Amino acid sequence: MEYSLDHLGSIADRHIASLHYPTLAPGLFEPVKYTFTTGGKRLRPALCMAVYAALSGKAPEEIVSQASAVEMFHNFTLLHDDVMDRAEVRRGLPTVHVKWNTATAILSGDAMLSLAYEMLADGAADRFARLFAIFSKTAMEVYEGQQLDMEFESRDDVSVDEYMQMIALKTSVLIGCACSLGAEMAGAATDIAAKFYEYGLKFGLAFQMRDDWLDTFGDPAVFGKGIGGDILCDKKTWLRTMATAAAPAEVSAISGEKLAPAAKIEAMTTLYRKLGLDKACDEAARAYSNEAIAALEGVTMPDEAREFFGNLAIKAATRDK
Amino acid sequence: MEYSLDHLGSIADRHIASLHYPTLAPGLFEPVKYTFTTGGKRLRPALCMAVYAALSGKAPEEIVSQASAVEMFHNFTLLHDDVMDRAEVRRGLPTVHVKWNTATAILSGDAMLSLAYEMLADGAADRFARLFAIFSKTAMEVYEGQQLDMEFESRDDVSVDEYMQMIALKTSVLIGCACSLGAEMAGAATDIAAKFYEYGLKFGLAFQMRDDWLDTFGDPAVFGKGIGGDILCDKKTWLRTMATAAAPAEVSAISGEKLAPAAKIEAMTTLYRKLGLDKACDEAARAYSNEAIAALEGVTMPDEAREFFGNLAIKAATRDK
Incomplete structure (x- = not known):
């Protein structure tokens, strides 16, 4: 097993590229695919699979669906954040709400969130309840982080502790979540999963x-x-x-x-x-x-x-x- | 057991009013609570609980979390649809993006979608995998319905079959989902759940x-x-x-x-x-x-x-x- 971001990231990339989307309204999924063609290091799925491989000795591909679920969630938050922040460019390319429109960006993001839950469940079998609990808690924290970030814009009295709490929620908990999902999928004990978190x-x-x-x-x-x-x-x-x-x-x-x-x-x-x-x-x-x-x-x-x-x-x- | 919309709807209403929301960013959840104070018949949770009671003989309250998950999802779609359609009034009151702003409406809606998944899981135990499969499939269909609805606005050649497919996706599948979730929670056979769907x-x-x-x-x-x-x-x-x-x-x-x-x-x-x-x-x-x-x-x-x-x-x- 090759422990490298490039190798593990490309496993996630290939999996995401192979996803089949529902076919009744293809226009809904064009922006979803677009968000994955604009780059990104796939840090979260790579960490998730690395933890799994390190603890189980098994191939990282075994949990590529769970690992990619985290990336799907991450890209969903970027897509919706860009609408909220009126950001016009991401990684040098027009954001979804600029390339399409705000309505499409909102709806495609919603679909990405539901897709993330589906990918988390795919093949997780009896581990799903635990994965789901970690993932749901994290999702809510990420929203809270974004809410605080927006509220801070109009405040001049933000303390450093508040700032640290906000960035922990907005960005770090999802990386912790990716690591602990990998540990959970490896069947690790709770304290080991907590250390990776x-x-x-x-x-x-x-x-x-x-x-x-x-x-x-x-x-x-x-x-x-x-x-x-x-x-x-x-x-x-x-x-x-x-x-x-x-x-x-x-x-x-x-x-x-x-x-x-x-x-x-x-x-x-x-x-x-x-x-x-x-x-x-x-x-x-x-x-x-x-x-x-x-x-x-x-x-x-x-x-x-x-x-x-x-x-x-x-x-x-x-x-x- | 009293089979009436008012009775069953009020069970859902009491449950929703008793929900505890995360506390780090209370501003995120004010719009969520608001969407439940603006009325609505609670048709979907009422149907869900009625099916459960009819098939199991048990109290509808037993599955109030799953029933209310459907209503949470429904209100999430209304909230985001109102942003997409630029609707300013719902049930005689200002919509969330008017009362707050678009960013808050998007983010609070995202939180509602994640809350809906959490409520679906709450107490579902070993039935969760089935519930989750029905719910996820339905969610994606609802998004497809909204996407088609938006695409139809700029088309003059929409056929009646396309229209029927669109409204089935946008509105009817969620009612079918509510009914089949009630049947699944009652432990009904697949064909019975399908009939209620x-x-x-x-x-x-x-x-x-x-x-x-x-x-x-x-x-x-x-x-x-x-x-x-x-x-x-x-x-x-x-x-x-x-x-x-x-x-x-x-x-x-x-x-x-x-x-x-x-x-x-x-x-x-x-x-x-x-x-x-x-x-x-x-x-x-x-x-x-x-x-x-x-x-x-x-x-x-x-x-x-x-x-x-x-x-x-x-x-x-x-x-x-």
Whole structure:
């Protein structure tokens, strides 16, 4: 078994490409297929299958339907989030509500959510009740995360704890869910599944912290997206909420001054550095990464599996793009 | 056991009112609660529980979670349909996307869909796999029905068969699903569950045909909604698709003439009557109602249950509002 994102991701990709959709209204499923052609690393299904293989010794393909269910759910949330956030581009391509329309985006997303439940059930047999409980709890948390994210837009008093809770709900719990579904399908004991959930959760937090860091301190030539986007739209990130707590007057001065974009990015970045937040953010990401790795201590698994999970967690906190 | 819509509907209402929602983002669930305070007959959960009681002899409350899951799903579809159709009023009150906003309506609807799956699972134990299969199939059909409905808006060549397929998917399969879930929870044999599914499906078609009839030929003083709304917006109803098949030139003349609303309603209604469609529509509704009743022949159940299902089917096809 080859523990690599590329290998495991391609197993999920092939499965998703082979799905048969209902045929009465094909127009409903064109946007669904489209969301899978626009790229994506298939991180969640890859982690799900890696956990399964590491614990059971069996082929990852055995649970490709459950693993892909998580990706279907993830793409559903991206599709609906893009409508809610009025985002016009994702991964360099027009979003579904732009390419089709809002009604189609809503309805195709609904179908993706129901498809995700179907894929979760496919071949899960007597494990389904457990899978379903984890998946349902996670789904509700992801919605709560998105709701909080939207509510934060109109609030200036978001604390760093609130921000961490929001990103945990919006992004990390689904990675935790992917890992624990893999463990459940392998027939692992509850405490082992919980350790993998913890790994995924902390992995997700490390990943998100690094995202925040890169958006402000990344190398424009490497990062791909424009640097400073979060600052320009006054997004309540970890950096911003920490800066607001430490120097509220300076943050609101920079926000309120109606500076030109480059000047605003420059001013806020300088403030963040003055407060030591560049380092603190980097350290926090690494700390989550270490916690992810520590969560798997004492779990019996092949060396190459442990190495895979370890490297992935380190990369989440240290990547340059 | 009292076989009445009011009694059974109130059991569902009490259950839904007692639901506990996750607490991290209460703003997500205010719209969910709102959709249940704006009225509705709770037809689907009432039918589900009536079938269960008729076949098992047990109290309808035993499956109130499954019955209410269908209502949660139904309200989810109404909520999202209202966003897609840009409907501003439902049952005399502002729709969720008007009272809150589109993003909240999308996200709260998503949460309702996941809640519906959770409620379906609650206490279903080893019956869950069967329930889940019926429910998932139905959900996908409902989405297909809505997709076709939207596609029909921009088409002038919708046949009556296409229309019947669309309304079967959009509205009737969920009533069939509600009935067969009740039968499955009662432990009924597959053929008995299938008969109740057929009852619900035909019941739904009778109901929808009568809706089309009432919208054109109803008594304005009794019907409540304005008469002629379907004609004004050139909706592809049974009447319209039948008329287009029989007299295409006259239909498109009336549609194309840019008549004043009252004149357009008058002209199209006169055409429908000339073609005998008022009678034909009424007869088709009654025929579906009779097919619904016939589907239950040979099913053993208490007399008062059979009377309940029979009266309800007759009322679907003959009601004045």
